[in-house]
Amino acid sequence: xxxxxxxxxxxxxxxxxxxxxxxxxxxxxxxxxxxxxxxxxxxxxxxxxxxxxxxxxxxxxxxxxxxxxxxxxxxxxxxxxxxxxxxxxxxxxxxxxxxxxxxxxxxxxxxxxxxxxxxxxxxxxxxxxxxxxxxxxxxxxxxxxxxxxxxxxxxxxxxxxxxxxxxxxxxxxxxxxxxxxxxxxxxxxxxxxxxxxxxxxxxxxxxxxxxxxxxxxxxxxxxxxxxxxxxxxxxxxxxxxxxxxxxxxxxxxxxxxxxxxxxxxxxxxxxxxxxxxxxxxxxxxxxxxxxxxxxxxxxxxxxxxxxxxxxxxxxxxxxxxxxxxxxxxxxxxxxxxxxxxxxxxxxxxxxxxxxxxxxxxxxxxxxxxxxxxxxxxxxxxxxxxxxxxxxxxxxxxxxxxxxxxxxxxxxxxxxxxxxxxxxxxxxxxxxxxxxxxxxxxxxxxxxxxxxxxxxxxxxxxxxxxxxxxxxxxxxxxxxxxxxxxxxxxxxxxxxxxxxxxxxxxxxxxxxxxxxxxxxxxxxxxxxxxxxxxxxxxxxxxxxxxxxxxxxxxxxxxxxxxxxxxxxxxxxxxxxxxxxxxxxxxxxxxxxxxxxxxxxxxxxxxxxxxxxxxxxxxxxxxxxxxxxxxxxxxxxxxxxxxxxxxxxxxxxxxxxxxxxxxxxxxxxxxxxxxxxxxxxxxxxxxxxxxxxxxxxxxxxxxxxxxxxxxxxxxxxxxxxxxxxxxxxxxxxxxxxxxxxxxxxxxxxxxxxxxxxxxxxxxxxxxxxxxxxxxxxxxxxxxxxxxxxxxxxxxxxxxxxxxxxxxxxxxxxxxxxxxxxxxxxxxxxxxxxxxxxxxxxxxxxxxxxxxxxxxxxxxxxxxxxxxxxxxxxxxxxxxxxxxxxxxxxxxxxxxxx
Numbered sequence: 001x002x003x004x005x006x007x008x009x010x011x012x013x014x015x016x017x018x019x020x021x022x023x024x025x026x027x028x029x030x031x032x033x034x035x036x037x038x039x040x041x042x043x044x045x046x047x048x049x050x051x052x053x054x055x056x057x058x059x060x061x062x063x064x065x066x067x068x069x070x071x072x073x074x075x076x077x078x079x080x081x082x083x084x085x086x087x088x089x090x091x092x093x094x095x096x097x098x099x100x101x102x103x104x105x106x107x108x109x110x111x112x113x114x115x116x117x118x119x120x121x122x123x124x125x126x127x128x129x130x131x132x133x134x135x136x137x138x139x140x141x142x143x144x145x146x147x148x149x150x151x152x153x154x155x156x157x158x159x160x161x162x163x164x165x166x167x168x169x170x171x172x173x174x175x176x177x178x179x180x181x182x183x184x185x186x187x188x189x190x191x192x193x194x195x196x197x198x199x200x201x202x203x204x205x206x207x208x209x210x211x212x213x214x215x216x217x218x219x220x221x222x223x224x225x226x227x228x229x230x231x232x233x234x235x236x237x238x239x240x241x242x243x244x245x246x247x248x249x250x251x252x253x254x255x256x257x258x259x260x261x262x263x264x265x266x267x268x269x270x271x272x273x274x275x276x277x278x279x280x281x282x283x284x285x286x287x288x289x290x291x292x293x294x295x296x297x298x299x300x301x302x303x304x305x306x307x308x309x310x311x312x313x314x315x316x317x318x319x320x321x322x323x324x325x326x327x328x329x330x331x332x333x334x335x336x337x338x339x340x341x342x343x344x345x346x347x348x349x350x351x352x353x354x355x356x357x358x359x360x361x362x363x364x365x366x367x368x369x370x371x372x373x374x375x376x377x378x379x380x381x382x383x384x385x386x387x388x389x390x391x392x393x394x395x396x397x398x399x400x401x402x403x404x405x406x407x408x409x410x411x412x413x414x415x416x417x418x419x420x421x422x423x424x425x426x427x428x429x430x431x432x433x434x435x436x437x438x439x440x441x442x443x444x445x446x447x448x449x450x451x452x453x454x455x456x457x458x459x460x461x462x463x464x465x466x467x468x469x470x471x472x473x474x475x476x477x478x479x480x481x482x483x484x485x486x487x488x489x490x491x492x493x494x495x496x497x498x499x500x501x502x503x504x505x506x507x508x509x510x511x512x513x514x515x516x517x518x519x520x521x522x523x524x525x526x527x528x529x530x531x532x533x534x535x536x537x538x539x540x541x542x543x544x545x546x547x548x549x550x551x552x553x554x555x556x557x558x559x560x561x562x563x564x565x566x567x568x569x570x571x572x573x574x575x576x577x578x579x580x581x582x583x584x585x586x587x588x589x590x591x592x593x594x595x596x597x598x599x600x601x602x603x604x605x606x607x608x609x610x611x612x613x614x615x616x617x618x619x620x621x622x623x624x625x626x627x628x629x630x631x632x633x634x635x636x637x638x639x640x641x642x643x644x645x646x647x648x649x650x651x652x653x654x655x656x657x658x659x660x661x662x663x664x665x666x667x668x669x670x671x672x673x674x675x676x677x678x679x680x681x682x683x684x685x686x687x688x689x690x691x692x693x694x695x696x697x698x699x700x701x702x703x704x705x706x707x708x709x710x711x712x713x714x715x716x717x718x719x720x721x722x723x724x725x726x727x728x729x730x731x732x733x734x735x736x737x738x739x740x741x742x743x744x745x746x747x748x749x750x751x752x753x754x755x756x757x758x759x760x761x762x763x764x765x766x767x768x769x770x771x772x773x774x775x776x777x778x779x780x781x782x783x784x785x786x787x788x789x790x791x792x793x794x795x796x797x798x799x800x801x802x803x804x805x806x807x808x809x810x811x812x813x814x815x816x817x818x819x820x821x822x823x824x825x826x827x828x829x830x831x832x833x834x835x836x837x838x839x840x841x842x843x844x845x846x847x848x849x850x851x852x853x854x855x856x857x858x859x860x861x862x863x864x865x866x867x868x869x870x871x872x873x874x875x876x877x878x879x880x881x882x883x884x885x886x887x888x889x890x891x892x893x894x895x
Contacts, residue, residue, distance in 0.1 A: 048869035049843065054096075057864035064687040065864055066092060066857070067610035069680065075132065075581050075593040075604060078494040078571040081159030082134060084179045085571070085581075088153050089128035093682060093857040099123055100849050106259045107250040108312035108819070109195070113221070113262070116214055117172050117194035123855070125149035125167055131179040134573055134581070134595075137604035142177045143184040152199055157206040161272075163187075165194070174200060174209060176272055187275050190214055193265035196287050196303070204293035204373065207272060212265035215283040222257040229253065234309050239342035242778050246312050247819040256307045260285065263303060267327070269295060281327015287318055293373035297419060298323050299333065308338060315339040322376075322421050331421040333367060364415070366438065371514050372445050375418035377429070379436055382411045412436045414448055430463055442521070443492060443514045447549070449474070449524070456480045460489065462524070462549050473552050474524065482670055487528020487545065490516045494572045496527050496544075519576045523548055525557075527569065535672040536621065542568035544580075558582075558596075565589075566675040569596070585677040588615055613640045615678055617689050620731075624698070626716075626723045630662060632699040633669060634724055636733065639689040648694040649738035649875040650728070652761075653685040655747040656700035656717065658709040658782045665701050682860050683853075685742075691868060693740075693875070694733055698724045700750065710783050710793050717750060718758050725760060737762070738875045742867075744768060744853065745823060746781060748812075752799040752831070756806050763874035764810040765867055768823050768852050771831045772800040776822045800827075803834045809841035811870045813863060815850030823852060843870070 043058045056062055070090030077086040103119045104111045110119035129142040129150055144150055148166040155162050156176075163176045171191035177184035192200070193214045200211040232251050250256060263285040269278040285303040292298065304317040320334040365379040414429040414436070430448055438451040451460045456479050462472045475486040488497035491513040516525055526545045532538040542560035547553065557578060560567030564586055570593065571581040578597055581604065585591035590609045595601040609615055618638040625631045638648070659665040680686065685695050700720045704712045721741075728734040740763040743751045748769025755764045770776060773794040777787035787794045795801060814828040828844055835842040845866055847859045854860050 045869035045872040048865050049873070054858040054862045055865040056861045057868045058691070060690045061687050061864050061868060062861060064611050064614065064680070064684075064690065065682050065860055067680070068092065069610060072590065072607035073130075073132065073593070073605045074570070074583070074591070075134075076495065076570050077153075077155070078134065078573070078581075079155045079159035079162075079179065080157055080493070082494060082573045083159055084134060084155075085132040086153050086155065086162060087130045087132055088126040088150060089130055091127040093860055094123050094855060096849075096856045096858045099856045104258060104262065105248055106255055106262070106313065107307075108246065108248045108314060109259070109262075111195050111262050114170055115167065115172060116191060116262075117167065118196075118198050121151055121165065121167055121172065121194055121198055122149075125151045129153045129162075129164060129177070131162070131182070132604070134571075134604075136602060140179065140182045142179075142182045145175065145184075145186070154200070154202065156202055156272075157204055161206070163200065163202065163209055165192070165200070174211060174270070176209075187270050187272055188213070189275055189277065190216075195262045195265070196285070197265070197289065201289075201291060203269070203291055203295035205295070208269045208278075208295055209272060210267070210269050210289060210291050210295075210298070212286050212289075213268045213277070213279075215264060215266045219261070222254065222261055224254050224258075232309070237340060237342060241310070241340060241342050243310060243341040244778070244821045245776055245824065246821065247824060249312060250307055250309050259307065259313065260305075267298070267300065267323075278325070279327075280325065281323055290369065292369045292375075293371060296325055296373075297330070299367070299369075299376075308340070311338065311340055315341075324419075330419070333364065370416065370445060371441065371443060374445075375416055375421075375425070377439070377441070378415050378417070379439055380413055380415050381435070382413055382431065384410055414439050414450070429465065430468055440489070440491070440513070440515050442517055447515075447517075449489060449515050453479070460486075472550050474547050474549070475526065475552075482667070483531055483533060485528050485530070487526035487543065490525040490527050490544075490572070490575075492516045496569045496572060516572070516575060518546065522550070525575060529568070531670050533670075535670065535674065538562070539566065539673055539675040540671070542566075544569055562675060564675060566673055566677075586675060587677060590615075590677055611680060614680065614686055614689065616640065617686065618642050620733075621674075622727070624723045624727045626719045628719065630665075630701065630703060632665060632701050632720065634699070634727070635697040636728070637686045637689055637695040637697075638733070639692055639694075645732045647732060647735040648692065649740070649871070650694040650696050650734040651685060651688050651740045651742065651871060651875075652696045652698060652721070652724075653742050653747070654698050654700050654750065655743055655745070656702050656713075656720075656750045658702045658704075660706050660709070661703065665699075665703070683744075683863075687864070688868075688871070691871075693871065694728075696724065696728065696734075707784055710790075710797060713793070713797050714753070714757055717754055721754060721758060721760060736760075740764065740871055740875055742766065745820065746770075749799070752806075752810065753797065755808055755810060756799045756802040759807045762808045763871055764808055765813075765870065766810060767813045767863075768815060768818055768820065769812070769827060770823050771798065771827045773798045775824070775827070780822050800831055800834060803831065803840070804838050806835060806838075806840045809843075809870070809874050810835065811843045811845075811866065813845040813847065813854075813866070815847050815852060815854065817849050818852045820852035 048055055070092065073087050075085045101112060101122065104113050112119045112122040115122060127149065128144055131140040131142060145166050148168050151165045151167065153162055153164040161176050161178055163174055166173050166175050172194050173186050173188045173191060175184045175186050187209065190213050193212045197212045200209050202209055250259065264283050265286055266283045267280040267286055267289060269280065280298065287301045287303050290299040299320060300323050301318050301320045304319060307316060315338060317338040318336050319332060321329045322331045322333060324330055363380070367376055367378040370377050411431050411433050412435045413431045416427050416429050418425040432450065434452055434454065436450050437453050440449045441447065446465055448463050448465060450463065451458065457476065458479050459476045460474045462474060477484060477486055490497065493513065517523065523546045526547060529540050529542050531540045539562040541562045543556060544558040546555045546557050558569060558580065565584055567582055567584045569580045570583045573579040573581065580596040581593050582596040582600060583591050583593050584600065590607045592603055592607055593605045594603050617640050620636040622634055623631050624634050688695050698720065700717065702709050702713050702716045725736060725739070729736055739761050741751050741754055741761040742765030744767040748766035749771065751764050751766045752769065752771055755761055773780065774787060779786065785793070812828045812832060814825045816825050818825050825846065828846065832842055832844040847854065850856070850859055854863055
């Protein structure tokens with residue numbers, strides 16, 4: 001039997017009422033998935049809102065929602081030999097028959113128990129893999145076994161072969177394939193255990209693949225007792241336990257035994273040539289592993305008991321160790337206690353579920369394997385000096401001669417730790433007088449690249465280890481000067497920092513990998529994007545600079561076009577020859593990848609714009625000023641062929657955010673790129689222009705003192721929306737009497753707040769929201785005060801308490817398996833119950849198995865069908881419906 005979609009409605013002016021569905025669990029479902037059609041065969045809004053079972057929206061909306069954008073290619077996963085690219089091929093949203101397969105829910109871990117893998121690998125995967133030539137774009141289809149789905153396609157170190165997970169209904173196996181022929185074969189004899197560890201890794205020589213297997217002689221899966229052994233128990237611990245409102249927690253001793261069974265796996269190395277398995281140590285609750293380049297040692301993180309009923313599995317205690325090839329623990333790198341959320345007044349607490357590697361400031365930081373396989377490297381602060389030379393008698397030997405005994409300031413050090421990882425094998429690679437923020441090495445390990453920060457000044461420099469007393473500045477810049485960023489240091493492997501869909505200003509990861517040098521070893525490279533102070537008039541430029549290590553001399557070797565286009569390097573094929581893959585797009589042209597050597601060359605991709613009418617739809621982006629002088633942005637998309645001065649029904653879609661002042665708001669818009677191609681997804685509200693609506697996406701800044709922004713929430717929410725409506729009215733774009741408002745998550749919460757505190761909107765759509773802030777009493781969003789410290793704020797921001805003031809008709813939807821902190825599915829039924837009792841117009845759709853946002857094909861289409869019907873009923877005027885765009889009205893796609 002399949003699960004049933006639950007529908008609730010109140011006062012919808014329908015010809016008949018719908019009974020409330022009693023069960024939200026598994027039950028009979030109307031199998032048909034169809035549009036609501038009237039007797040003349042036309043899509044009928046009234047019937048769409050009446051209909052039980054999944055429905056579909058008008059065809060022109062379905063076409064946009066299901067457009068196969070997943071077939072478009074992005075050439076970024078380049079092979080180590082720079083000859084090929086990998087592309088996993090999708091086939092659209094997951095279907096409900098897959099999404100509803102049984103799974104175990106254990107403290108935030110969701111396990112497809114039939115297949116012994118994380119549920120994520122079952123519901124988020126692909127149908128195929130392509131190897132794409134970096135020379136001419138030729139595509140080789142990799143053989144995928146019949147009946148399997150694929151994930152984790154990963155190049156072997158030589159670039160000639162690749163490996164991938166093949167997911168069958170009852171097991172996961174690893175396959176390897178030849179990139180040139182596409183032929184593949186299975187290398188795992190026993191199935192993979194992909195419950196906590198959901199990936200695998202090649203050894204540096206490409207001869208073996210490390211993974212976690214189902215243990216030999218595994219005990220049968222625990223069976224839940226037919227008779228409960230006792231109550232569920234939770235007891236407070238000493239201290240302020242500021243736990244978040246987790247949706248999924250362990251609850252019983254049976255849960256504990258089941259988790260341990262699912263988590264216990266066998267770490268193993270599988271020889272690719274002959275499938276020979278080397279089991280590493282005894283089965284354990286392995287959370288992660290990282291083998292050294294030689295494959296002789298591994299960093300292994302194990303989950304520890306006892307378990308907890310008050311925090312999810314990601315917060316459980318763990319230990320990180322170095323194992324040898326036999327599974328013997330050589331050294332413990334880090335021990336992390338269970339994160340219960342209890343405040344320690346002397347120690348800053350990590351965010352829930354976040355674990356560092358040695359959280360102690362004096363401990364090891366940024367551990368990673370040396371690329372040459374000789375051991376680990378990490379940063380560590382030197383011991384505090386005690387005022388005499390004897391204080392440093394047992395310090396590791398330094399290759400730099402820069403140890404400073406007796407100084408008050410503690411220096412920072414780059415450390416090397418070789419096997420067998422005892423005190424005698426620990427040495428200092430380099431010592432620096434101030435704290436370092438990152439360390440990376442050249443491929444031959446003879447140059448270390450370091451970063452330090454003093455106030456807002458960032459200094460990135462290099463040290464040749466045979467000349468440790470001399471530092472060579474690469475870049476020095478003010479981190480507050482956003483427009484003068486030098487970019488990020490390029491690492492080996494061909495990937496470009498920030499070279500994806502949008503190159504954002506961010507510092508790249510500082511752990512793992514080696515720095516890309518020029519062929520002569522004298523230069524490094526920085527890649528980035530230079531933004532302008534007025535992004536509405538000048539677009540950003542991507543760049544690649546070559547910097548001389550010893551002198552800091554800078555030479556620009558690539559600068560992307562920003563005259564009506566957006567160009568950036570996405571992969572490096574030969575950095576000395578200037579041979580790159582460059583992706584180019586415009587507001588009207590979908591991104592395409594080209595070979596680049598002193599200019600764009602052969603086009604490697606032939607991506608398709610599946611909705612050209614939406615791409616070319618009229619758009620306006622302008623600034624609105626509130627009565628208090630605060631300025632913010634509004635984006636408007638209009639139907640194709642829109643005639644200026646035509647007033648349209650409008651759908652607003654928004655998500656308020658908090659700021660301390662105008663400058664902090666303006667910072668968020670600095671990365672806007674007016675030359676970017678529109679990015680559509682399955683829930684892009686712009687699809688409504690095909691039904692004749694103006695789609696308005698306003699920013700909604702909530703502004704106030706740090707930590708107190710929500711004191712102004714209701715005031716700013718009202719003023720933001722009022723200012724936008726007034727400006728759109730002045731521009732003769734909207735009909736003020738036909739406005740809708742919607743949002744998801746915090747946007748849903750704000751939608752209902754707007755509808756109970758303003759009279760502007762005739763229809764609302766609110767998805768996966770929180771409507772009663774007393775149910776998140778220990779802070780929410782950016783609010784850090786507790787309910788009892790800011791009671792008026794919590795109550796004033798709870799639209800549930802003002803449901804009697806609701807104006808307009810409200811449609812709510814919620815995933816019944818919503819795992820987002822703070823948006824428990826209970827919120828929607830409780831608000832619906834109140835609105836129903838108050839005689840307000842409302843509808844509620846509760847979707848089986850969906851998380852915090854719709855994922856399945858059936859749910860997505862059903863939502864669009866309900867949304868379209870809701871807006872058609874509530875925003876059309878007495879003269880008829882909004883003008884729709886039909887397939888005949890849309891411009892044909894040009895070749």
